[in-house]
Amino acid sequence: MSTALANDFVGGFLQHAADVKDTLGETAHIKSIALAVGFLSTFASKSFLVFIWACFFKPFTSSKVHEDHQNNLETFYKTQAKFYDTTREILLQGRDEALKLAFSHAKANSSRGKKLVWIDIGGGTGLNIEKMDKRVAKLSENFTAVYLVDLSTSLCEVARERVAKQGWTNVHIICGDACTFEIPEEHADLITFSYSLSMIPLYHSAVDHAEKLLNPDSGIICSVDFGVQSESNSIGRTNTLGGMVNRHVPWIFRTFWRIWFECDKVFLDPSRREYLEYKFGTVKSVNCYNRTLGKIPYYIWLGVNKQEDYQLVYRFNCLATESPYLAPVDPKKNQPAGNEDTPVSKALEAALDNAKKGLPYPSLFYQRQAWRVYYDELSDDYECFKNQYIYAFTWEDPREDAALLNLTSRDTVLAITSAGDNILSYATLPDPPKRIHGVDLNPCQGHLVELKLAALTTLGHDDMWKLFGEGKIENFEEILITKLAPHMSSNALQYWLAKGPKAFDPSGKGLYDTGSTRWALRLARFVFAISGLSKKVSELCKAKTLNEQREIWKESIRPVLLSTLVGKLLVGNKVFLWKALGVPSNQAAMMGDILQYVIDTLDPIIGNSLISSDNYFYYLTLTGRYRPTNCPDYLSKQGFKVLSRKQNSPLEGIRLHTDYLNNVLRRLSKKTISVAVIMDHMDWFDPEGDDVNDEIDALHGALCEGGRVMLRTASKKPWYINNFEQRGFKCEAAATRYSGQMIDRVNMYASTWICTKKPAFTDRKMSTIELDKF
Template identity: 70%
Template sequence: MSSVQVASDAIVTGFNDLLHKIVDEKIPNLFQLNETTYPVLISFAVTTLAFIVLYSNEYTKSFMVFAYACFVKPFASRSVDHANHQNNLEGFYKTQAKFYDTTREVLLQGRDDALKLAFSHTKAQQADPKKKLVWVDIGGGTGLNIEKMDTRVANLAENFDAVYLVDLSTSLCEIAQERVAKYGWTNVTVICGDACDFELPHKEVDLITFSYSLSMIPLYHSAIDHAEELLNPDTGILAVVDFGIQTKSTSIGKINTVGGLEQRHIPWIYRTFWRLWFEFDKVYLDPSRREYLEYKFGTVKSVNRYNKTLGSIPYYIWLGVNKSQDAQLMYRFNQLATESPYLAPAEAPSSNNNSSSSNPISKALEAAVSNTRKNLPYPSLFYQVQTWRVYYDELCAIYDVFHKQYIYAFTWEDPLEDAKILNLTSKDTVLAITSAGDNLLSYACLPDPPRRIHGVDLNPSQGHLVELKLASITALSYDQMWSMFGEGKIDNFEELLTTKLAPHLSSNALQYWLINGKKTFDPNGKGLYDTGFSRWALRLARYVFFITGLSSKVEKLCEAKTIEEQKQIWDTYIRPVLYSTLVGKIFVGNPIFLWKALGVPANQAKMMGDSVLQYVIDTLDPVVGKSLISSNNYFYYLCLKGKYSKDNCPDYLTPEGFQQLKSGTATGGESPLNGLRLHTDFLNNVFDRLSSKTITVAVIMDHMDWFDPHGEDALNEIKSLHGALSGGGRVLLRTAALKPWYIEDFEKLGFKCEAAGVRYSGEMIDRVNMYASTWVCTKLPTKMERKMSRIQI
């Protein structure tokens, strides 16, 4: 035992002896203690001693002072100087200024994320990435935000020309000055002044932040107006993190401006309790502050969260830009709001004539015009750095059926076969079902990729997934991209999301991945490819293999070097179990399993023939017999392994494909991703809003199998397709039937239909081999078009 320990024990023993002597001998003689008062006095003594010990420690003392200032003083003192807000601030902060940073770290959550988002978006706005920024932190207090920026986000000397901290509390400004001296920041200036009228030597600044200060500014309208005057109208970012109690009802009439509704609605009990609680400390959680921000600025990002450490206190992170003069706004407006903005050919001229029936108005333009009439900002999607995501109304009730979850984490259709059949070139404008986006990216990886690639999917979450892939290609290294989408796991997802990916995501997609991303890509979890509704099919397959003792054989199947070795493992061990009567009845022949796990609706199941099990046999046996899963069939490799391998993966995950998409090597320097657009809508709605004859290829997968043969849905969609396709335009579709019933409808409406591949028993038409046939329907010229062609000749 050390001498220090011995001395410490001796002190404690002596103190205990003295205490007992006082309690047993002295105090009873003075106060004539009895059995009732004796425990009370002991409790008082212990409490007093505990207070002395705690108060003597700087760390615990800071929390005691904080608790007194916040929870006791507001009730003990009724003096409020209504004429001088600075005096009120000083009365609150003077006694706790030295301890402010220690006590607020747990209370004021989200500041790190807010700074990361603010910096990454401000840099993304700049035309010159090397430009040094001017930053103003309004209500910056002790300067901790500046320290966080310097040590955790971006070095001040390297990234900022000037930094200004503005605060009205002299006590907090003194601590900030000490911090500036401590770190030797030569570009930081502390201004003890009012947020509503402080002056700067710079006429325009690049970044303004309010970090838990807006809720403490009585004249918040004036403070926000002053910030607007200072902010660079072309490239400036305003960032706010603060407590907030929004509800859906307060967003009525401006839903499309707020950047998404995820967790925005705060339940009544939280709104009421926290609002009353904070008002005792002159902190106001009323929703009007945030609403004024969303009125004055265009919303770039909006994040809604709870501080679960302290009773689920609601807070938000919000980023905005000038709502009408942003540098890229006109470019984005032309991209988003002119007639047929996404589907028109690359060289199509803009037109202000939106009354023509051949040039229907886009939903984005309708929303923009409506907002302009109300003097509201444009929809949030107009203010994003990237224009990948097409405007959609997130309140559409049909989206609710997806339960805010994507169905497919990967795409089943074989893009290699698409390329062979369609022979796509840069003259093509392609529209395809989005799904997980793998095929869209494969088209972009072609040697001469299409000039425009458009994905359409009714499920918003499928769009969020593809946005994440596009952002990752744009902002991450190949190794990081591979970890996320090759392995399906990465250990620093949230850091990458806030510092690198967020500027390239829409606000809706950022909200989705902040909620779901950490669990999805958890390195200790099952990974990306165990998510989505399709995960149930993969889990059930693994479960069947496990309970039948075939897991090791499946591993060997995925490692087989030859077709012969692969087929021997399949025929001997796996096939007899997978095609057994029990498995067939419970899984393959079960309509609930087909729909919930495999995404096969009843109408499509009927097209598979008399035996669904035989359909599955005709699908899998040829694959095993003719396609090597370990190296040339990433679809089934992923299903069995839960991840890709670097020599067996989609094109966008190969080093060559990744580099082409990132740098645009195939297009002379411009990335093919620039021409990619994601629609969240019905196919018919997209087709009907297009200028006629703008699409050369439509890849609609198998979704027409879902239609009722006795209904009008298929016929209506074919009519819309006919109007959107250019002369000679082609439709590529896959189907569970050898010849689907709707082919006759195509032919009646002026298409020439040919089977590009028919899967007879024992044959394989592509690496997936899931469909019975693949068809190409080519739009024939009308009589008028043939007549005009002869006249031209």
């Protein structure tokens, strides 16, 4: 009978493996089959029957609970200790990922070359230690000492046998209480709870004891465990949690699994995780389901000392970069942040509010890098983006920006974030700006740029190229967890764990077939396919001379793409312009005849810019990838070398704001921005509204004397230029596009403007003639 049951069980596993193959690929498929085969041999044996008896039947035979917790553990584990690891592999998911995350963060926080002290609390048979040694980091090379602590004598005996078999000389087994054990060292650099906190009755004491042992400056504590959370558990403390992706577990799963596991004295109540999140600052938080065994909820969580972690000092110092005249403050003191004329960052407001309540600071305060500025993840303002970025690449030409603005290290630049290509280009300049503020209301645009920043910080050029040059890479999740995660916010990590494996899948279409604008690219490919032009488009992208490019365009592609029929159905359709190209109705109205506008955009490009070698914007659009000799500056070998250097990297000056431009401008100290690059942002405003004046006033306040605003627009002279001039700016068209002429490699806009803030004279009023001369 047991063999039949095993066969049924494995049959389900094989079906699951087929589903895994469809969604995650061949490697995951093979691993699932291997698990099924392994379980077949186990389940058909006595060990399977003992496992079933101990976990699913024995808890219902007696309600007696021993006062001595060690006695309870022995009663449960004594008969299963020898085959514990085999029967738990499929149940206790996420342990490999948790170890990789924990080690990568602990190593990143430690002094270079320093070996770590690791305590695995509730480590059982020592399987976690073996996983660390074989799959993550060699114990002999990375750890001074490793301590396994467990109260079960049977499990500890298996652990001792494992230590002897592996020949580890720096691993020590402590058969003792998680609340009182001691180690010779003063502090540990890494402390882990792997499916153990849910089984510790006095978990408050165990967590408090771990807090005392953790290195206060740079130690990492990690828990991977079952747990049920809901949105109601997070009220009033969402900014401490490191993101809300999959945080809410539906009522049916919360109720069923909590009752089921309590029969085995395993407690999935949210209080254990909540206590961790109260005692420590959250560095990373990942919410998952074990879908193989019925969608059991589990989590992976990493934290640091909430008051003493060295990153806190750095983060508070970095508040001065959000609002440059704000001095660093002592958040433990209930002191005012400044007078009414001094802007206060949202981060500082949130930190002071948390400090009053005894809560950890916002999770973003504990991140290794200060790139991402604090934002309220649950704001209603972000709902319209539906948890996706619009642009996977940036359409503005930074070569023209550099030529027009002549940026130097004396500049502080504020720019629309978009996909980050332009702000990274500014950072590769010979004398880059001392500070670059990227602003975008869409949080996912910030997640994309964080991924690029982390990759530039940790990866070699080959992997960087695969990620963002080709948009495809093997083992994305492994690279994300082991290399990139320590340099990203928890919010961005959650996003890319969910979206990244599919976006970068080598068998898929790649990164540049993501984002809202992917529909325009797909539609273009569809039009080319049904028109029989795909081959000609490929030839266009390989053309070696402008004459060859012009001929292919004129004879084959242009007659179809710019035909009246396609124009009316696609580029002339306002629904298509917004949904596929991100062109709002106000901007579309500024274009006039839209089909003619598109003709004036594309014809000069074909005639003057060789797509194959000097126009990565259209090359990417048509091919879905870049070329090493035709790519954004940050992907070139020279640009990568500048940005990835370990000392004085220009990346240190980048800050990413997730907010309305107005809000960011008003929270920056007055007269601290020298250049604001706002792309075509102003075209979106309603000419009948007052919002445009509010933004111009905010720009005027944030810009220093002589500060400049650079903008692009769909009009040769947009209506809002008069508003700029009425509010103290001198405005000049730096480039105007006429039919048949190209103003930059994108050529998508009718004009580019530089609006310069006029100097303020307090001693006398300037005459109209003097103002005009300025």
